[in-house]
Amino acid sequence: METLAFQGLVGLSLAMYLWLLSAGLTIVFGVLGVLNFAHGSLFMLGAYFAFTFYGLWGINFWLAIILSLSTVGIVGYLMERFFLRHIYHLDHAYQLLLTFGFILIFDDAVKMVWGGVAKIPAMPGFFEGTVPVFGRLFPIYNIFIIGSGLLVALLLSMLFEKTWWGKIVRASASDREMASAIGVNIPTLFTGVFIFGAMLAALGGALGTPVRVVAPGIGAAMIIQAFIITVIGGLGNLKGAFVGAMIVGILSAYGILLFPVFELFLIFVIMAVVLMVKPQGLFGG
Amino acid sequence: MKKTLMVLILIAILILLPLFAGKYVIYMTIHILLLSLFSLGFNLLFGYTGLLSFGHAGFYAVGAYACAKILLAAPSLLVGIVGGVIFAGLVSLLLGLLCIRHTRIYFSMLTLCFGMMIFSLAWKWRDMTGGDDGLVGIPRAPLEIPGLLRISVAAMESYYYIVLVFSILAIFIFYRLVKSPLGLTLQGIRDSETRAACVGISVRNYRLISFTIAGLYAGLAGALLPPLENTVTPPVAHWSHSAEPVLATLLGGIYTFAGPIVGAFLFYIIKDIIVRFTEYWLICLGVIVLVLVLGFRGGVVSIFSGKGGTG
Numbered sequence: 001m002e003t004l005a006f007q008g009l010v011g012l013s014l015a016m017y018l019w020l021l022s023a024g025l026t027i028v029f030g031v032l033g034v035l036n037f038a039h040g041s042l043f044m045l046g047a048y049f050a051f052t053f054y055g056l057w058g059i060n061f062w063l064a065i066i067l068s069l070s071t072v073g074i075v076g077y078l079m080e081r082f083f084l085r086h087i088y089h090l091d092h093a094y095q096l097l098l099t100f101g102f103i104l105i106f107d108d109a110v111k112m113v114w115g116g117v118a119k120i121p122a123m124p125g126f127f128e129g130t131v132p133v134f135g136r137l138f139p140i141y142n143i144f145i146i147g148s149g150l151l152v153a154l155l156l157s158m159l160f161e162k163t164w165w166g167k168i169v170r171a172s173a174s175d176r177e178m179a180s181a182i183g184v185n186i187p188t189l190f191t192g193v194f195i196f197g198a199m200l201a202a203l204g205g206a207l208g209t210p211v212r213v214v215a216p217g218i219g220a221a222m223i224i225q226a227f228i229i230t231v232i233g234g235l236g237n238l239k240g241a242f243v244g245a246m247i248v249g250i251l252s253a254y255g256i257l258l259f260p261v262f263e264l265f266l267i268f269v270i271m272a273v274v275l276m277v278k279p280q281g282l283f284g285g
Numbered sequence: 286m287k288k289t290l291m292v293l294i295l296i297a298i299l300i301l302l303p304l305f306a307g308k309y310v311i312y313m314t315i316h317i318l319l320l321s322l323f324s325l326g327f328n329l330l331f332g333y334t335g336l337l338s339f340g341h342a343g344f345y346a347v348g349a350y351a352c353a354k355i356l357l358a359a360p361s362l363l364v365g366i367v368g369g370v371i372f373a374g375l376v377s378l379l380l381g382l383l384c385i386r387h388t389r390i391y392f393s394m395l396t397l398c399f400g401m402m403i404f405s406l407a408w409k410w411r412d413m414t415g416g417d418d419g420l421v422g423i424p425r426a427p428l429e430i431p432g433l434l435r436i437s438v439a440a441m442e443s444y445y446y447i448v449l450v451f452s453i454l455a456i457f458i459f460y461r462l463v464k465s466p467l468g469l470t471l472q473g474i475r476d477s478e479t480r481a482a483c484v485g486i487s488v489r490n491y492r493l494i495s496f497t498i499a500g501l502y503a504g505l506a507g508a509l510l511p512p513l514e515n516t517v518t519p520p521v522a523h524w525s526h527s528a529e530p531v532l533a534t535l536l537g538g539i540y541t542f543a544g545p546i547v548g549a550f551l552f553y554i555i556k557d558i559i560v561r562f563t564e565y566w567l568i569c570l571g572v573i574v575l576v577l578v579l580g581f582r583g584g585v586v587s588i589f590s591g592k593g594g595t596g
Contacts, residue, residue, distance in 0.1 A: 101574030108568035
């Protein structure tokens with residue numbers, strides 16, 4: 001029983017990375033209508049930049065995260081401004097193909113700069129150690145991750161429900177033409193939302209740096225997870241992405257424990273069933 | 286007439302290839318032929334029917350694993366290849382029934398999902414697929430029709446001719462297929478689903494046919510692989526392998542018959558040339574993808590045939 005409860009906690013911390021990753025993907029899809037195949041690569045870039053600033057250059061942990069987010073934000077700006085902007089009018093297929101091109105570029109660029117070997121930086125001192133939970137030792141860092149994920153969820157919901165900017169974004173997501181007619185600068189807004197989504201992915205990557213392996217190819221692995229989650233929750237649905245991340249995170253944690261052989265298969269079965277029965281996702285209207 | 290002549294010259298070159306080319310070129314050519322078949326099937330779905338599949342490697346893998354299993358049990362080349370194709374066709378018919386319920390982005394997601402399901406089986410179902418080790422020691426079995434003939438294809442050059450014969454036949458059938466009413470109907474559905482439905486075309490059935498044929502071609506390409514490599518491993522089912530026909534088709538041209546074949550050729554040539562200078566050839570491929578999507582959506586074939594680049 002305690003093992004199960006503990007494993008739930010492990011799943012919860014995994015779910016938080018997945019949530020940070022998927023939040024940006026689903027927001028960008030909801031507003032821009034673009035499914036960004038390279039979103040996982042932005043997560044990877046966030047991890048690599050954080051590793052460089054914090055692990056290699058010895059910059060303060062918090063500052064390193066902020067710097068990493070800003071750098072990935074710039075990458076996001078360049079992607080949207082000079083590439084994606086030109087293909088919004090085309091079929092979804094071309095947006096998938098274009099962003100797929102970015103996966104290839106980012107993956108190899110990372111190998112060129114940082115080499116093909118996985119990196120494992122040291123843990124920031126104040127997060128070292130464990131606390132006993134359910135009769136086992138749980139890393140303090142994971143508690144910090146769970147806290148951060150929940151905080152981001154709270155801030156995002158406040159941002160979209162309460163602030164002026166959030167309302168503008170929601171208005172543009174539901175009717176682009178109307179928003180444009182009442183004076184919203186749609187191209188600028190799109191750029192802003194894309195940068196925001198990229199930074200959310202980078203946050204997930206950067207926060208994971210001390211505990212997860214930083215390696216080329218994690219972008220391609222993460223994007224599949226993000227697709228599963230956003231599809232289960234409904235493409236473009238933020239609340240759905242949170243619940244989807246919980247489902248996938250906790251299910252993976254129990255799956256590894258209870259049925260390791262078919263854990264991955266089962267998650268894809270869930271995704272397929274949702275797509276076939278309720279393609280707009282569990283929380284879609 | 287000029288076109289027919291060019292095709293005949295190309296076939297003649299391919300037949301005479303082992304006379305003047307080394308093992309490496311033969312090996313590369315086999316891979317180009319396999320990717321051509323794989324991409325042709327993919328493009329029947331994408332270019333002709335308007336459905337972008339990101340799980341096509343799943344059917345390639347079904348063909349490859351089924352062929353490998355058969356060859357390990359009964360070493361007869363023909364049985365292995367035909368068995369692989371039939372098995373891949375059945376699986377794609379079954380999954381097609383589920384996938385064609387959607388179009389656009391949901392279709393892409395659903396195919397990605399099923400493809401990865403097949404990948405996870407290949408990777409984890411150790412008893413059946415050998416897990417992450419894959420299946421090894423697959424014989425390049427002789428081509429055998431009991432009581433009639435028995436030809437050894439153990440040499441790479443002999444196996445090359447097997448692949449060549451299968452490829453030419455498959456490409457010829459494909460050509461007849463897309464020029465037939467079936468091909469035109471699929472293009473009609475791509476251009477306007479509503480209009481196609483209004484003239485009494487069963488959109489679903491045609492999409493299913495297209496999906497199944499695409500799966501058969503992927504299965505054929507897959508089934509030809511194990512006798513060449515003597516091994517099959519899970520990465521053939523991974524979604525990044527599904528991206529190969531996508532890239533080849535994009536390179537060559539989506540809305541042309543020869544596009545995927547030209548693209549498969551270019552894919553390997555580009556790789557071969559760039560790898561001589563740098564190991565980071567994917568970054569170059571990525572840049573090529575960006576340029577193609579932004580500026581030349583018709584691919585290389587349409588640039589040279591002057592049909593205009595945007596689709």
